[in-house]
């Protein structure tokens with residue numbers, strides 16, 4: 001009776017392992033898929049107070065002064081495929097200290113100046129993947 005019990009436990013464990021391996025495989029392929037198709041965006045979209053201010057390619061090195069009204073200014077820099085806020089007139093400076101962004105969906109937000117910089121992918125041939 002004891003032996004039978006052990007046997008059934010072993011079987012159970014083996015099934016668990018197969019299940020876990022299958023899950024890992026799915027997770028690995030899922031991560032690969034995300035890595036290949038969603039890692040880097042190619043476009044930076046800037047909105048000011050919810051309105052689109054401009055759309056810029058991440059492949060071009062630019063310096064764009066975003067005038068947000070009342071003399072406020074956010075200087076967006078795109079260099080080497082990454083976007084960051086070089087200077088800003090906002091009091092907190094959170095946007096300036098934000099690390100450069102380049103992955104699809106990443107964003108820099110400047111709350112005081114109501115500026116949002118978001119990395120997107122404009123390749124509309126392949127629909128965006130939502131998981």
Ligand SMILES: [Zn+2]
Nearest residue numbers: 088090095110
């Ligand atoms: Zn700011």
